[in-house]
Every structure is written in C-alpha cells, then in structure tokens.
Amino acid sequence: MKDRDKLLHQIKTDNWVILLILGAGSSAFMSAPFTLGVIAGGLIIIANFSVLQHTIRCAFSDRGAFRGKKLALIAKSYFRLAFVGLIIYILITNGRVDPLGLAVGLSIVVFSILNLGIRSAWRTSSREAI
Amino acid sequence: MSKKNLFGVLTALCVLAMASLAFAGDDSAVKAAGLWVFFGIAIACGVGIGMAALGTGIGMGNAINGALQGTARNPEAGGKIMTTMIIGLALIESLCIYALVICFILVFKIPDLGGMHELIVKSLGG
Numbered sequence A: 001m002k003d004r005d006k007l008l009h010q011i012k013t014d015n016w017v018i019l020l021i022l023g024a025g026s027s028a029f030m031s032a033p034f035t036l037g038v039i040a041g042g043l044i045i046i047a048n049f050s051v052l053q054h055t056i057r058c059a060f061s062d063r064g065a066f067r068g069k070k071l072a073l074i075a076k077s078y079f080r081l082a083f084v085g086l087i088i089y090i091l092i093t094n095g096r097v098d099p100l101g102l103a104v105g106l107s108i109v110v111f112s113i114l115n116l117g118i119r120s121a122w123r124t125s126s127r128e129a130i
Numbered sequence B: 001m002s003k004k005n006l007f008g009v010l011t012a013l014c015v016l017a018m019a020s021l022a023f024a025g026d027d028s029a030v031k032a033a034g035l036w037v038f039f040g041i042a043i044a045c046g047v048g049i050g051m052a053a054l055g056t057g058i059g060m061g062n063a064i065n066g067a068l069q070g071t072a073r074n075p076e077a078g079g080k081i082m083t084t085m086i087i088g089l090a091l092i093e094s095l096c097i098y099a100l101v102i103c104f105i106l107v108f109k110i111p112d113l114g115g116m117h118e119l120i121v122k123s124l125g126g
Helices: A003-029 A032-059 A070-094 A099-106 A108-129 B003-022 B027-073 B075-108 B113-123
Strands: none
Touching (some): A003 A099, A003 B075, A032 A070, A032 A108, A032 B075, A099 B075, A108 B075, B027 B075
C-alpha cells in the first residue's frame, strides 16, 4: 500500500473507531435522541467523506488530467451536497434526534483528521528529539 | 455604502429593537418584539449560510488551485498532493455543513413557528 493510500485508510479507520467511542459514550451517559444524533451524523459524514474521495479520485488521474466527463462529476458533487442537506433537514425537522448530537456526529471526520495531525506532529517532534 | 452610513443603519436597527423590547408590557409591543425576533432569525440564517458558502467556495478554490499548480509543476508528487487536498477539502466542507446545521436549528428549533405565525396574522389584523 502506498503512503498516500495508507493515510486515507488510517483516517477511514479512525472515523469508525471515533464513531464507536462516541456512540458508546453517548449511549452510556446521554439521552437516546443525542445518541441517535451522534450515530446518524457520523454515518452521514463518513459516507460523505468516502464519496468525496471517490469523486476526486475519479476526477483526477495520477497525471492530474480529467478522466471522466466534467458535467457528470460536477452534477455528482452537487447531488452529494444536496443529499447531505436533505438528510440533515429531515433529521432536524423530524425531531427524533438532538441537533447538538448531530453536530457532534458531523464532527467525526474533523476529529480523526485532528487526531492524525497531532499524532504525526508528535512523531516528528519525538524523532527530532532523538 | 460607506462605513458611517452602515454604522448609522445598524445603530438605528439596534435602537428600534431595544425600544420594542422596552415596551414589552404593552401587547402590541410584545407582537413587535416577536416580529423582530423572527426578522433577526431570518436575516441570521440568510447571511450566515451565504457567508459560509462564500468562505467554503473561496477556501476550496484556493486548495484546488494550489493542488493543480503543484501537480502541474511536479507530476510525480500528484498522488501525495491529491491525498492532502482530499483531507483539506473534507475539513473545509465540514464548516459549511456546520453552518447549515446551525441555520436549520435556528429556523426549526428555536422559534415556535406556529405561535409566531399566529402572532403575525393577529398583528396584521387577520
């Protein structure tokens, strides 16, 4: 596996681990709507991240040139955003999920990227110390 | 609009809002205050999501611009640049999603839309 694939694979794994930790923690200490919000938000953002990655990979080959049709790629991107917006709208207006829990769930990718950044900074600084 | 004019308009709006709250004892003033709240939420949502979309667009545009320039100058590093770009785009996009969630919360969760609607209808004499 190449370095760049390893990085994305690491983020994807971290996403699921963080979702599991947050879901378990909120189910133990918070209300059911909050837990549902965390899980729903996490699933939405993880799917969104995977589709974003797939779209960008389809859009650019290794040589940096467009591989597919431009219009289809742009339509796919807008469709993804509209779909995420619609799902969030339905979840919030439905009233079964806590909006704060949803916001926490939607932050899962941010948490995993921050985690990766902190870990790599720590690794770099410890290597420099040696 | 110059800075002075903008400041004047904002001050007038604040004074009007405070005046409507100060006369909250009166029934019509309560209705006016309710309308101001509704007005404020509508403005906040429109401006908020617009600014979030603007910032996200500028940020994503800059990221893609830099990534494409880097790839064009050094095609061998294209894969690494693309991976970093994907991570950056995910971070930028999450900001816009937060703004969308906050707008939905403002519109659908904070005000009692049914009560507000009745208030507006009554204040208009319907």
